[in-house]
Amino acid sequence: MKSDLIEIRWHGRGGQGAITAAKIVAKATFSTGFPGVVMVPTFGTERRGAPVFTSLKLSKKRIYDLSPTQYPDIIIVLDHLLLEESAITAGLKPDGLIIVNTPRHVDAYRHNGARIAVADVTDLAMKAGLPQGVVNSGIIGSFARATELTDMDTLLKAIEEEFRGRRPRENARSAMLAYENTVIGGS
Amino acid sequence: MQIIESGNVAAALGVKLSRAQVVAAYPITPQTPLTEKLSEFIEAEDMEAQYIPVESEHSALAVCIAASSAGARSFTATSANGLLYMHEQIHWAAGARLPIVMCVVNRGVGAPWTVWNDHQDSMSQRDTGWIQMYANDHQQIIDSVIKAFCLAEEVMVPVMVCYDGYLLSHTYMPFDVPETAVVDRFLPPYKPPYALDPHTPANLNTVTLPDVRSDIHGNQAHGYMEIRHFLQEDMRSSTQALARVETRFKEIFGRGGNPFIESYRCDDAEFIAVGIGSLSYHLRDVADSLRDEGIRAGVLSVNLYRPFPAAIIAKTLRGCRGVAVFEKALSYGYQGPLCADIKSALYQGIDGSGRRPFVLNYILGLGGREITTRDLHDAFRQSCTEVQDNVDELRWIGLKL
Numbered sequence: 001m002k003s004d005l006i007e008i009r010w011h012g013r014g015g016q017g018a019i020t021a022a023k024i025v026a027k028a029t030f031s032t033g034f035p036g037v038v039m040v041p042t043f044g045t046e047r048r049g050a051p052v053f054t055s056l057k058l059s060k061k062r063i064y065d066l067s068p069t070q071y072p073d074i075i076i077v078l079d080h081l082l083l084e085e086s087a088i089t090a091g092l093k094p095d096g097l098i099i100v101n102t103p104r105h106v107d108a109y110r111h112n113g114a115r116i117a118v119a120d121v122t123d124l125a126m127k128a129g130l131p132q133g134v135v136n137s138g139i140i141g142s143f144a145r146a147t148e149l150t151d152m153d154t155l156l157k158a159i160e161e162e163f164r165g166r167r168p169r170e171n172a173r174s175a176m177l178a179y180e181n182t183v184i185g186g187s
Numbered sequence: 188m189q190i191i192e193s194g195n196v197a198a199a200l201g202v203k204l205s206r207a208q209v210v211a212a213y214p215i216t217p218q219t220p221l222t223e224k225l226s227e228f229i230e231a232e233d234m235e236a237q238y239i240p241v242e243s244e245h246s247a248l249a250v251c252i253a254a255s256s257a258g259a260r261s262f263t264a265t266s267a268n269g270l271l272y273m274h275e276q277i278h279w280a281a282g283a284r285l286p287i288v289m290c291v292v293n294r295g296v297g298a299p300w301t302v303w304n305d306h307q308d309s310m311s312q313r314d315t316g317w318i319q320m321y322a323n324d325h326q327q328i329i330d331s332v333i334k335a336f337c338l339a340e341e342v343m344v345p346v347m348v349c350y351d352g353y354l355l356s357h358t359y360m361p362f363d364v365p366e367t368a369v370v371d372r373f374l375p376p377y378k379p380p381y382a383l384d385p386h387t388p389a390n391l392n393t394v395t396l397p398d399v400r401s402d403i404h405g406n407q408a409h410g411y412m413e414i415r416h417f418l419q420e421d422m423r424s425s426t427q428a429l430a431r432v433e434t435r436f437k438e439i440f441g442r443g444g445n446p447f448i449e450s451y452r453c454d455d456a457e458f459i460a461v462g463i464g465s466l467s468y469h470l471r472d473v474a475d476s477l478r479d480e481g482i483r484a485g486v487l488s489v490n491l492y493r494p495f496p497a498a499i500i501a502k503t504l505r506g507c508r509g510v511a512v513f514e515k516a517l518s519y520g521y522q523g524p525l526c527a528d529i530k531s532a533l534y535q536g537i538d539g540s541g542r543r544p545f546v547l548n549y550i551l552g553l554g555g556r557e558i559t560t561r562d563l564h565d566a567f568r569q570s571c572t573e574v575q576d577n578v579d580e581l582r583w584i585g586l587k588l
Contacts, residue, residue, distance in 0.1 A: 022359075023191070023359055026191050026359055027191050030189075030191055030361055035361070037191060037359075037360065037361060038358060038359065038360045039191075039358065039359040039360075040354070040358045040359075041353075041357055041358070043302075043303075043353055043357065063360075064468040064469055064471045064472050065469050065472050065560055066354050066355075066358055066465050066468075066469065067469065067557065067558060067559055067560060068557065070559070
């Protein structure tokens with residue numbers, strides 16, 4: 001309902017760390033020009049592997065509405081198979097953006113004129129030295145590249161801070177590789 | 188320092204900064220991360236306190252009652268059925284006049300099971316003699332916890348700091364974490380007027396008779412009814428104590444204001460929505476859009492529910508045409524408890540003025556049913572624009588029959 005609001009919906013699977021990724025982006029964007037930040041996870045009874053989502057809202061002003069995002073500007077997908085499984089792109093604004101972790105080419109995706117950004121974050125994360133399946137740090141690099149909502153330096157610091165004691169450098173490197181390898185198409 | 192964290196972490200930081208000495212709690216969703224955080228602080232020796240693990244919520248509060256009786260600053264936290272399992276001890280803590288602080292992370296009550304948010308749990312504890320504060324955001328959570336210890340110890344009445352499960356407990360937003368030294372200035376160590384001491388044993392809260400009687404020194408001692416009368420008197424006057432606490436808090440921390448209610452665009456409002464917790468802030472967006480449509484709408488948040496700030500509520504609502512009370516709790520067989528209290532406040536506060544607004548009662552969000560801005564907007568708009576018949580009939584939002 002408020003036009004000065006950027007709404008980002010993150011879709012992943014239970015255990016993939018979508019909430020952690022959204023939290024890192026919340027911290028970075030807060031410190032670089034969005035004093036109004038809320039990150040609202042939606043909890044069901046899901047277990048590991050089930051589809052989950054969280055809403056990240058960014059604004060220059062204070063945010064009072066903590067309801068889950070219905071009409072996102074940006075959708076971030078940590079596992080491309082979710083696009084086939086459930087209606088995760090529901091409500092995306094006409095000029096919206098979808099960011100997907102996928103091994104497929106950007107041309108394989110089309111969605112009502114939305115911009116599409118892709119990177120094989122799963123593969124890049126392993127190249128960065130992370131165990132297979134850790135994609136939540138990497139996808140942040142794709143977010144930075146496709147949205148330009150905040151700078152990579154701030155994000156990398158926020159990633160290293162969040163993953164202190166849990167391979168901070170590899171996680172940051174994964175985000176950097178994804179930043180460099182994100183391909184934008186669509187519309 | 189401004190940080191972005193969850194509401195549960197905000198509460199845990201408030202407890203740590205308040206230097207609680209005893210924490211006893213039993214985990215229950217959505218409270219669990221709060222007590223986990225406290226046990227981490229204590230384990231890491233970031234917080235000098237004893238964490239006493241217990242087998243139930245009833246024991247958690249029993250431990251706090253014992254610790255508080257011995258003069259320790261005590262804290263517990265729970266939700267929903269855990270709170271109800273404490274119920275007997277909740278009455279006891281108030282009757283024993285112990286300044287315990289408890290966070291209630293609001294969740295719907297079973298049966299059937301739900302882990303999601305509404306206000307039925309703490310609302311059902313309204314009449315236990317605890318002060319009840321409700322936080323609308325993370326800043327209010329951390330600040331309220333700190334103020335709650337200060338208030339509880341001044342009036343010797345336990346305090347519940349209530350905040351929405353998930354919507355606040357698991358949501359991340361920015362808030363300021365004050366410096367320890369500054370909190371120390373605001374909240375000195377607890378000096379109990381009386382504390383249990385093994386060297387001078389005593390009986391506490393023994394049997395009272397229906398009438399007063401002489402104590403062992405031959406002086407007339409209060410009976411049950413006098414003791415309960417004092418609880419009521421002290422609860423009523425605790426609003427003044429809270430006002431003093433708030434003034435001092437504002438002097439030291441530079442934020443705060445009205446600890447009883449928050450009014451948003453109410454000054455010239457024709458219609459006022461009333462709510463508790465994060466819902467009352469959500470309603471602000473709705474009031475803004477109604478204002479854009481030319482409807483003079485405002486929002487009143489009730490931050491202190493017991494003691495009920497009836498006079499200030501009546502003063503705020505006086506002169507408006509209609510009031511819509513949005514509630515996540517129900518007194519089954521009647522209406523929402525807040526709505527009944529609002530009407531009672533208006534009956535006294537505006538009696539004879541001929542300017543009593545109509546009051547509508549909306550029930551929504553039970554068991555975490557999603558509350559959309561559109562639904563709130565439609566309901567509030569209808570309250571303002573349509574002629575209201577059957578004002579006493581409950582109106583359900585989001586019900587799918």
